[in-house]
Amino acid sequence: MRKLIVHAVDGVDLNIVEGETLGLVGESGCGKSTLGRTILMLIPPTKGSIIFDGKELTKMNKEELRKMRKYMQIVFQDPFSSLDPRMRIKNQLAEPLIACGEPVNDAKLAEVLEVVGLNREHLDRFPHEFSGGQRQRINIARAIITKPKLVVLDEPTSALDVSIQAQVLNLLKKLQQDFKLTYLFITHNINVVSYMSDRVAVMYLGKIVEISDIYEIISNPLHPYTKILISSVPVPDPDFKRIREGIKGEPPSPINPPSGCRFHPRCPYAMDICKNNEPQLISIGKTHSVSCFLYK
Amino acid sequence: MFNFNNETIVTLKILVKNKLSFIGLIITSSFILLSLIITIFGYSILPYNPIESNLSEALLPPSWNHPFGTDDLGRDVLSRIIAAAPLDLQIALIVVIPSTVIGTILGALSGYFGGKLDEFVMRITDIFLAFPGLILALAVAATLGPSITNTMIALMIVWWPYYTRLARGEALSIKENQYIEASRAAGLKEISIITRHVLPNLIVPIVVYATFDLGRIILAATVLSYIGLGAQPPTPEWGRMVSETQGHLFNRWWLPLAPAATILLVVLGFNLLGDGLRDAYDPKLRQIYLAKKEVEEGIQKIPMKEIKGEVLTISGLQLIFKTPGGIIKALDGVNLWLNRNEVLGIVGESGAGKSVLGLSVLGLVPRPPGKYLGGSIKFQDKEILSLSEKELTNIRGTKVSIIFQDPSTALNPVLTVGDQVAEAVKVRLKREGLKRPSKDIVKKEVIKILNEVKLPTPEMIMKMYPHELSGGMKQRIMLSIALATKPVLLIADEPTTALDVTTQAQILQLIIDMMRERGMSILYITHDFSIIAEIADRVVVMYAGQVVESGPVRSIFKKPLHPYTQGLLNSIPSLSKIKKEITPLIGFPPSPINPPSGCRFHPRCPYAMTKCSKIIPELHEIEKEHWVACHLYSKEGGFIE
Numbered sequence: 020m021r022k023l024i025v026h027a028v029d030g031v032d033l034n035i036v037e038g039e040t041l042g043l044v045g046e047s048g049c050g051k052s053t054l055g056r057t058i059l060m061l062i063p064p065t066k067g068s069i070i071f072d073g074k075e076l077t078k079m080n081k082e083e084l085r086k087m088r089k090y091m092q093i094v095f096q097d098p099f100s101s102l103d104p105r106m107r108i109k110n111q112l113a114e115p116l117i118a119c120g121e122p123v124n125d126a127k128l129a130e131v132l133e134v135v136g137l138n139r140e141h142l143d144r145f146p147h148e149f150s151g152g153q154r155q156r157i158n159i160a161r162a163i164i165t166k167p168k169l170v171v172l173d174e175p176t177s178a179l180d181v182s183i184q185a186q187v188l189n190l191l192k193k194l195q196q197d198f199k200l201t202y203l204f205i206t207h208n209i210n211v212v213s214y215m216s217d218r219v220a221v222m223y224l225g226k227i228v229e230i231s232d233i234y235e236i237i238s239n240p241l242h243p244y245t246k247i248l249i250s251s252v253p254v255p256d257p258d259f260k261r262i263r264e265g266i267k268g269e270p271p272s273p274i275n276p277p278s279g280c281r282f283h284p285r286c287p288y289a290m291d292i293c294k295n296n297e298p299q300l301i302s303i304g305k306t307h308s309v310s311c312f313l314y315k
Numbered sequence: 316m317f318n319f320n321n322e323t324i325v326t327l328k329i330l331v332k333n334k335l336s337f338i339g340l341i342i343t344s345s346f347i348l349l350s351l352i353i354t355i356f357g358y359s360i361l362p363y364n365p366i367e368s369n370l371s372e373a374l375l376p377p378s379w380n381h382p383f384g385t386d387d388l389g390r391d392v393l394s395r396i397i398a399a400a401p402l403d404l405q406i407a408l409i410v411v412i413p414s415t416v417i418g419t420i421l422g423a424l425s426g427y428f429g430g431k432l433d434e435f436v437m438r439i440t441d442i443f444l445a446f447p448g449l450i451l452a453l454a455v456a457a458t459l460g461p462s463i464t465n466t467m468i469a470l471m472i473v474w475w476p477y478y479t480r481l482a483r484g485e486a487l488s489i490k491e492n493q494y495i496e497a498s499r500a501a502g503l504k505e506i507s508i509i510t511r512h513v514l515p516n517l518i519v520p521i522v523v524y525a526t527f528d529l530g531r532i533i534l535a536a537t538v539l540s541y542i543g544l545g546a547q548p549p550t551p552e553w554g555r556m557v558s559e560t561q562g563h564l565f566n567r568w569w570l571p572l573a574p575a576a577t578i579l580l581v582v583l584g585f586n587l588l589g590d591g592l593r594d595a596y597d598p599k600l601r602q603i604y605l606a607k608k609e610v611e612e613g614i615q616k617i618p619m620k621e622i623k624g625e626v627l628t629i630s631g632l633q634l635i636f637k638t639p640g641g642i643i644k645a646l647d648g649v650n651l652w653l654n655r656n657e658v659l660g661i662v663g664e665s666g667a668g669k670s671v672l673g674l675s676v677l678g679l680v681p682r683p684p685g686k687y688l689g690g691s692i693k694f695q696d697k698e699i700l701s702l703s704e705k706e707l708t709n710i711r712g713t714k715v716s717i718i719f720q721d722p723s724t725a726l727n728p729v730l731t732v733g734d735q736v737a738e739a740v741k742v743r744l745k746r747e748g749l750k751r752p753s754k755d756i757v758k759k760e761v762i763k764i765l766n767e768v769k770l771p772t773p774e775m776i777m778k779m780y781p782h783e784l785s786g787g788m789k790q791r792i793m794l795s796i797a798l799a800t801k802p803v804l805l806i807a808d809e810p811t812t813a814l815d816v817t818t819q820a821q822i823l824q825l826i827i828d829m830m831r832e833r834g835m836s837i838l839y840i841t842h843d844f845s846i847i848a849e850i851a852d853r854v855v856v857m858y859a860g861q862v863v864e865s866g867p868v869r870s871i872f873k874k875p876l877h878p879y880t881q882g883l884l885n886s887i888p889s890l891s892k893i894k895k896e897i898t899p900l901i902g903f904p905p906s907p908i909n910p911p912s913g914c915r916f917h918p919r920c921p922y923a924m925t926k927c928s929k930i931i932p933e934l935h936e937i938e939k940e941h942w943v944a945c946h947l948y949s950k951e952g953g954f955i956e
Contacts, residue, residue: 046815061500088502101493105515111494114511118502150903161497180664181842185886185899207816210845214888214897237890251820253845254891255884257868263824266817269785 028054028064029225029276032300035169040195040202042216042233044209044248048273049222051205055171058203059091060084072168089119092162096174098154102146108132108157109142115165131160134197135190152183156190163198171203176211188215209252213237218306221245224273224281227300231307241309243286280312288313329595336591342584343529350401358398363391365398366549374567383573386560392573395551399574402552403581406463407532410470415525418478423513425479426486427505437483440476448473449535456544466536466545474532481524485517523593530585537578553578623693624652626804626836627676632690634671634860637683641908645671647860647915648690650934653804658830658837660851660868662844666904667857669840673806675699676838677715678707694804712742716797720809722789726781732792733777736761739799746800764795767832768825787818791825798829805830806838811846823850844887848872853940856880859905859915862934866941876943878920914946922947 028050035041043051056062058069060076069076071091076084092115095101102111112131113123129139135156146154155175162170172191176184188211195202204215212219213233220230221242229242240246247264268285271277277284283293292312300310330336358364363381369389377384383392425436443451455469489495490513498508537554539545546552548559553574560570622628634646646668653659661669674680676692678699692699694715699707719725727735740760744752758777765773768791781789790810797805807826811819827850830837839850847854847868854871856864856879864877875881882900889895902919905911911918917927924946932944 046817059500061496085502085504088500093497093500095493095497097493101497103492103494103512103516106512110511114498114503115501117507118504152903158497161501180904181844182664182883182886182900182904185888185897188888189897189899209816210888210890213890213893214895233893237893247817249890251817252890253820253823253843253849254889255844255848255872255887256889256891257848257872259848259891263820266821269788270815270818 028057031067031222031225031227033220033227033230035201035203037168037201038199039217040204040215042212042219043203043205043222044207044212044219045222046207046248046270048224048270050225050273051207051222052173054222055093055173055203055205059088059093059171061093086119089115089121089165090167091169091171092165092167093171093173094155094158094162094175096177098151098158098178101158102154104146106145107142108144108146112142112157112161112164115161119165121165127164131164132157134163134194135160136186150183151179152187155179155187159187159190159194163194163200166198167200169201169203171205173205174207175204177206177208184211191215209249210254221248224271224276226281226310228282228311229307229309230300235304235307239307241303241307241314242282242311243288243313244282326592326595330588330591333591333594335587336594339584339587339589339591342580343588346400346581346584347404349397350404353398354401361391361394361398363394365390365395365551374563376567377569384567384569386556386570392556392570395556396553396574396577399551399553399556402463402546402550403533403536406467406470406536407529409467410474410532411525411528413471414474414478414528415521418475419482419514419517419521421475422479422482422484423486423509423517426483427490427509427513433483436479440479443473443476444480446473449538452535452539453542453544456539461544461547463546463550466539469539470532470535474528477528478521478524482517482521485520486513489513489516519596523589523596526585526589526592530582530589533585534578534582622650622652625654626695627651627653627838628691628693629672629676630691630693632672632675632692633688634668634675634680634685635688636685638908643907644860644910645685645907646675647910648931649857649860649862651855651862651865653836653838655836656830656834657852658827658839658850660847660854661838661840661857662842662847662854663857664842664904666859666907668860669842669857670808672857673717673808673838673840676804676806677711677717678702679711679717712739712802713746713800714802715804715806716800716802717806717808718790718793718797718810720812722786722793722813723781725793726789728781731778731780732784732789733758733761733779736764736777736792736795736799739796740764743800760799764799767798767829768792768795770795785818786814787822790814790818790822794822794825794829798833801833802835804836804838806840808840809842812841812843819846826850844884845889856883859910860907861915861931862944863916864941864943864945865934866938866943870938870941874938874941876937876941876948877916877945878922878947879916882919882921914944 031054043054045051053062057064060069064077067077071087074087076087079087109125109128112128116123116127125142128142132139132141137153137156149157175191176187179187191202192215194200204212206212216233218230218232219236220227221244222228223244229236229240229245236245237249240249247266250261250264264287266285267287271281271284279295280293280298283289286293290312298310298312300308301314302308303314330340352360358366367390372385372389373387375381375385381391381393383396385391386395421436425433452469452473455472456465459465459468495508495512498512503511536545537552540552540554541558543558546555548555556574557571563570629649629651632646632649636643636645649668649672651659661672663669671680676694676699687700694710726732737757740757741752744760761777762773765776770776770788770791784792811822814822823846826837829835841847851868854866854868855862856871856877858879864871864875864880871880872884875884886897886899888897900919905915911928913928913930914932917923920927926946932946932949934942934944935948936942937948
């Protein structure tokens with residue numbers, strides 16, 4: 020049987036500055052979740068290097084990598100399948116401590132629960148006794164209990180009700196301040212990413228097409244895909260007028276990506292060069308990079 | 316790691332509550348108890364010696380001394396039956412316990428790690444499983460020679476593969492759970508993940524299967540003894556007793572019947588217990604059992620507002636669902652109206668009742684368990700709640716259509732999309748008088764509508780199956796099926812939630828265009844306020860089964876009146892106001908089984924007054940077309956209790 024290769028993440032160059040929130044946006048199949056997991060070496064990369072805090076992760080053996088996990092954690096999207104239904108909360112919270120050899124005591128566990136807005140009597144309970152929003156708080160508590168430096172947030176509020184989402188987002192912001200965390204915030208929701216991020220990277224079919232600070236990206240998107248993306252986002256304001264840029268065609272398959280610039284079959288500005296050559300990320304201005312032949 | 320106390324007590328309680336599993340529990344416990352007694356105290360505890368012959372008492376009929384009579388060697392049948400109990404139990408335990416342990420570990424490792432280990436283990440189990448179990452056991456036992464030990468060996472060899480398969484299957488699905496990935500991300504070693512997470516979650520299905528298995532093995536052991544391969548005389552064994560006395564079946568029927576009935580009873584007991592355990596461990600059932608027993612509140616009388624809509628008028632609609640966990644108050648007095656050529660957005664969070672409201676308009680809510688306690692749904696002067704199924708069919712898919720959130724499940728995977736659109740087209744043509752339209756006419760109409768929803772190359776798309784299309788294309792197909800019958804009212808239940816943002820924008824625009832071209836009315840249900848801002852003319856805000864505010868879209872967004880609407884709008888991030896502070900609502904959405912008294916929102920409301928926890932507020936028109944149900948705006952002294 021022929022092996023199919025999915026080019027999930029293809030030649031991504033990215034850096035995350037300490038203390039910032041880097042937003043990673045894109046639609047389904049763009050590879051953002053895969054990128055998030057690869058950065059933490061949950062999925063080993065096929066090629067390339069990942070340097071975390073000066074250390075090269077791809078060259079580490081299993082033991083060294085396990086020790087690094089203390090400093091880099093992740094919060095997943097689904098509040099229901101991310102907690103073991105048969106294990107009490109305190110035992111699940113204790114796992115990161117157990118894994119990095121730190122002592123576990125009830126005081127530490129209770130403290131982290133209180134920090135996320137729950138209380139110590141919840142330690143002995145089972146996951147099914149909590150609502151979606153509460154479970155997500157537990158997941159966040161588990162992620163910060165080892166006082167990590169980097170937390171990857173993979174769609175942390177997408178499965179929550181609107182009124183709960185705001186609570187969790189504000190909690191994340193407060194925790195970032197209090198514990199000096201660095202976030203990689205992965206989401207498909209542009210409104211949410213605009214609230215949380217300092218900089219934003221836009222992904223399309225395994226590649227980063229544009230990176231800039233959040234104000235630039237929203238007010239002056241350069242890449243044709245980013246323009247279409249921003250203009251497609253509905254906004255909770257019936258008077259918000261804008262010109263909608265239309266997108267052609269259907270989302271492509273990451274198994275058989277288009278040649279040249281991955282976006283060219285759907286791009287309203289596609290030129291001849293786009294069909295056969297892949298553009299590289301180039302700097303336009305201090306913080307703005309874009310990968311598109313329209314810009315030299 | 317795996318704490319027993321509370322959970323085991325709950326399991327026992329559920330088992331006892333269920334009559335059949337209670338019987339199973341009694342039978343199996345008695346069986347095990349008797350076996351223990353015989354094992355500890357030996358035959359001396361029995362009224363008669365089960366092994367010694369006593370020819371003077373041979374073949375006596377049932378009596379007070381011998382409830383099941385005596386056999387041809389004068390031995391009391393009842394004593395022999397009881398004496399035989401530990402034997403089969405021993406065999407069952409000696410076979411099940413190692414099989415379970417070996418099989419579970421092997422299967423769990425195989426399923427979890429996959430790869431070459433999995434291949435190797437699976438091929439070996441395949442070989443064993445290729446033989447019919449009992450025949451293989453028979454062959455092994457016959458080869459080794461008739462004895463109890465050899466029976467056990469034979470059964471053990473046959474039994475372990477089943478557990479391996481079972482454990483592997485469970486491990487495969489367990490490892491897909493995100494909590495496994497979370498533990499890996501936390502830095503746990505693989506072996507710790509297996510012992511902490513995989514094995515404890517495997518235990519339940521294994522225990523259930525093992526319980527049934529105890530019954531199966533006892534049966535298998537009695538069969539082997541029946542044939543002569545197991546226990547040898549004079550050791551009492553049920554299967555052997557049946558074969559020794561079956562010659563007496565017609566004149567002394569109690570002799571073979573007693574041991575046979577015992578076998579039946581014991582195996583049945585284990586089966587009933589196994590069934591009970593499986594149900595008791597079902598998480599849904601456990602949750603219902605663990606849920607606090609809610610007091611059944613009297614359903615409050617909800618004030619009705621009869622404003623007539625040109626197309627649809629819903630007044631005072633009350634819908635409950637009877638569930639084992641309590642009565643769910645899904646709709647608790649809904650009032651709304653819809654006119655021609657307008658999009659009415661229904662917005663609310665999960666549990667607000669908006670989806671069930673959409674289904675109610677089409678009479679699609681199953682009753683039971685649903686029950687309408689009051690109110691009315693008037694569509695074009697017809698009362699939906701009192702229409703027969705036939706009359707409803709005439710409205711559904713013709714005058715009123717619905718599109719759902721997930722087109723993958725709404726489309727039939729084994730029909731081409733062209734065929735599915737054609738079905739809808741034929742319904743309309745029939746209504747217009749064309750009972751048997753020709754294939755060409757149908758095809759033309761299908762292509763026409765596929766063009767209207769802007770699908771490229773309709774001729775080609777028609778022949779494709781749903782799985783060959785993208786999410787956006789499938790939703791366009793759904794739309795064309797819904798519109799093919801030229802409905803007056805389209806109900807859209809979160810149709811773009813599962814789509815990417817760029818596709819969503821296209822579909823929203825399409826819906827707006829279609830509405831303008833055809834003069835339809837649309838009931839657009841969503842939790843997303845941004846979509847409401849894009850598409851709705853008027854908005855209805857729902858909370859906990861009630862309408863809390865309703866009005867033109869600009870009024871709702873620019874001047875929200877109800878504290879819930881205000882709170883919600885303040886808590887939504889928007890790229891039109893980057894980094895603007897969002898202030899979340901406090902608290903959680905209420906339980907539909909036991910919602911707060913009075914105004915459902917009062918526990919979370921920053922302006923709640925004493926009145927709010929007692930009386931449900933009525934909808935009042937505060938500004939032109941802008942209605943709100945909140946005591947902050949009530950007219951003086953005009954409350955209905």
